[in-house]
Amino acid sequence: MSDDLGFFxxxxxxxxxxxxxxxxxxxxxxxxxxxxxxINFAQGEFVMIAGFVAAGGxxxxxxxxxxxxxxxxxxxxxxxxxxxxxxxxxxxxRPVIAVVMATIGLASILRGVGxxxxxxxxxxxxxxxxxxxxxxxxxxIPPIQVLGAVVSLAFLAGFGWFFLKSxxxxxxxxxxxxxxxxxxxxxxxxxxxxxxxxxxxIVSALGGILWGNLLGVDVNLALVGFKVFPxxxxxxxxxxxxxxxxxxxxxxxxNIAAGYIDPYVGGGxxxxxxxxxxxxxxxxxxxxxxxxxxIERV
Amino acid sequence: xxxxxxxxxxxxxxxxxxxxxxILVLRGVSLAVAEGGIVALLGANGAGKSTTLNAISGLLRTxxxxxxxxxxxxxxxxxxxxxxxxxxxxxxxxxxxxRHVFEHLTVxxxxxAGAYTRRNGQATRRDLDLVYHYFPRLTERRGFxxxxxxxxxxxxVAIGRxxxxxxxxxxxxxxxxxxxxxxxxxxxxxxxxxNREEQVAVLLAEQNATMALQVAQHGYVMExxxxxxxxxxxxxxxxxxxxxxxxxxTGVGQRKSYRDVKHYRxxxxxxx
Numbered sequence: 001m002s003d004d005l006g007f008f009x010x011x012x013x014x015x016x017x018x019x020x021x022x023x024x025x026x027x028x029x030x031x032x033x034x035x036x037x038x039i040n041f042a043q044g045e046f047v048m049i050a051g052f053v054a055a056g057g058x059x060x061x062x063x064x065x066x067x068x069x070x071x072x073x074x075x076x077x078x079x080x081x082x083x084x085x086x087x088x089x090x091x092x093x094r095p096v097i098a099v100v101m102a103t104i105g106l107a108s109i110l111r112g113v114g115x116x117x118x119x120x121x122x123x124x125x126x127x128x129x130x131x132x133x134x135x136x137x138x139x140x141i142p143p144i145q146v147l148g149a150v151v152s153l154a155f156l157a158g159f160g161w162f163f164l165k166s167x168x169x170x171x172x173x174x175x176x177x178x179x180x181x182x183x184x185x186x187x188x189x190x191x192x193x194x195x196x197x198x199x200x201x202i203v204s205a206l207g208g209i210l211w212g213n214l215l216g217v218d219v220n221l222a223l224v225g226f227k228v229f230p231x232x233x234x235x236x237x238x239x240x241x242x243x244x245x246x247x248x249x250x251x252x253x254x255n256i257a258a259g260y261i262d263p264y265v266g267g268g269x270x271x272x273x274x275x276x277x278x279x280x281x282x283x284x285x286x287x288x289x290x291x292x293x294x295i296e297r298v
Numbered sequence: 299x300x301x302x303x304x305x306x307x308x309x310x311x312x313x314x315x316x317x318x319x320x321i322l323v324l325r326g327v328s329l330a331v332a333e334g335g336i337v338a339l340l341g342a343n344g345a346g347k348s349t350t351l352n353a354i355s356g357l358l359r360t361x362x363x364x365x366x367x368x369x370x371x372x373x374x375x376x377x378x379x380x381x382x383x384x385x386x387x388x389x390x391x392x393x394x395x396x397r398h399v400f401e402h403l404t405v406x407x408x409x410x411a412g413a414y415t416r417r418n419g420q421a422t423r424r425d426l427d428l429v430y431h432y433f434p435r436l437t438e439r440r441g442f443x444x445x446x447x448x449x450x451x452x453x454x455v456a457i458g459r460x461x462x463x464x465x466x467x468x469x470x471x472x473x474x475x476x477x478x479x480x481x482x483x484x485x486x487x488x489x490x491x492x493n494r495e496e497q498v499a500v501l502l503a504e505q506n507a508t509m510a511l512q513v514a515q516h517g518y519v520m521e522x523x524x525x526x527x528x529x530x531x532x533x534x535x536x537x538x539x540x541x542x543x544x545x546x547x548t549g550v551g552q553r554k555s556y557r558d559v560k561h562y563r564x565x566x567x568x569x570x
Contacts, residue, residue, distance in 0.1 A: 186386030
């Protein structure tokens with residue numbers, strides 16, 4: 001195999017694995033949007049705060065790894081529930097901008113609260129997996145990326161099944177489709193809003209642990225949240241398969257861009273290439289590749 | 299039917315409904331539905347038919363309305379303070395006006411969503427078959443997105459979905475709206491069968507008085523948020539005012555031709 005092809009394969013494998021980890025975070029965004037029509041601009045901060053809790057447990061309070069992970073998941077679930085109850089329920093029926101601004105505000109608060117209450121500066125979040133990458137011909141595959149991809153796929157499949165097959169999943173989609181009719185069918189609409197935010201909490205917690213291991217835990221961990229927007233715009237705001245595909249595309253595009261363009265311009269393409277794609281996607285297919293179209297009868 | 303049975307299934311007594319704390323939309327509305335009966339609630343657009351149904355199902359509050367006076371009782375138990383999901387659990391399901399289906403769910407998922415309040419999976423399967431038995435057209439459409447099936451089929455989905463909740467009383471709001479006459483007849487026939495074979499009582503809000511009075515045993519006529527006339531279906535369809543204003547017939551019982559309409563209108567007797 002030539003060096004060129006080997007380099008391309010390396011970029012692709014890296015991109016696909018990282019892409020699935022983006023999908024996991026994007027899933028958090030999609031769950032909330034699907035069920036409640038709320039756009040969560042604090043998704044990255046959810047991930048960051050989960051990282052803070054997990055790393056705090058491990059490095060500051062000295063509890064063991066599993067307990068730290070459980071703590072991160074539990075606290076994010078509770079946080080999701082409470083947030084919906086206290087803040088977002090009041091905003092139901094208000095203009096979209098109210099929820100957008102509220103979550104942007106929340107993002108800033110979380111960025112302050114994490115370092116303020118748990119620890120300041122940066123801490124690692126070591127997981128009991130080996131550091132040396134698997135070497136397969138030209139490919140170097142870090143174990144954490146494999147773990148990330150497996151966890152992401154498991155949860156994406158799990159939530160996919162939940163929405164398609166379970167009674168509660170169907171009810172949740174019914175709520176997303178038409179709240180008033182859902183209510184007329186006896187579905188307790190408000191409870192499902194809480195459930196959606198709690199599920200986002202679970203996904204964000206896992207994302208926080210995986211990304212925290214990869215990048216280290218500090219305030220900048222929240223920046224992975226920015227990658228959510230190209231992912232969900234490409235895939236469709238309310239589509240789980242869309243989140244997977246969008247994540248893969250964003251992962252691949254940013255790696256390819258970084259591998260081939262960076263040497264000429266001195267770096268940085270990784271951060272904006274997905275957004276170029278996002279804007280192009282908005283011009284061609286504003287509802288994403290799998291997003292639900294508005295059904296109109298003529 | 300006041301007087302007919304000792305205690306009706308549904309008794310609405312003298313309710314007043316106010317929207318947004320200031321707009322009075324219903325005044326002193328009373329009506330009753332007997333166990334297993336079909337009652338028609340007639341009236342023009344804006345007469346207050348939907349508001350009455352929404353008051354019963356509890357959906358009124360989602361539209362910022364409130365029952366401020368009177369009571370709504372099911373089996374003698376007050377339900378006007380219940381939220382919609384509690385009302386459904388009591389066996390009262392509303393089929394909203396304008397055939398609202400969950401557009402992005404398949405036909406079958408729509409039906410399953412209707413069974414939400416019941417947790418028994420086996421019974422749900424059985425009811426699904428029952429719905430397909432009454433609406434064979436939905437069998438072919440079960441995997442289609444409900445937003446893409448025809449208007450008549452959507453109305454069938456909406457009624458079938460309500461049936462999945464195993465109601466004792468179905469509140470049907472304007473099932474004929476926007477449908478071809480043939481489809482309206484088909485849907486009415488199914489409603490009558492459901493009533494006969496499954497003992498579902500029906501409160502039917504309709505502008506299409508001809509159709510509604512054919513299936514109902516009892517009727518109420520609403521205007522401006524009040525009930526202006528009530529009686530059994532036969533008596534109502536014989537009423538001269540009803541013939542003129544709701545059935546479009548002349549005094550001799552022939553279909554009225556609008557070519558011959560004179561420039562006076564009969565005065566409604568109940569507006570003294």
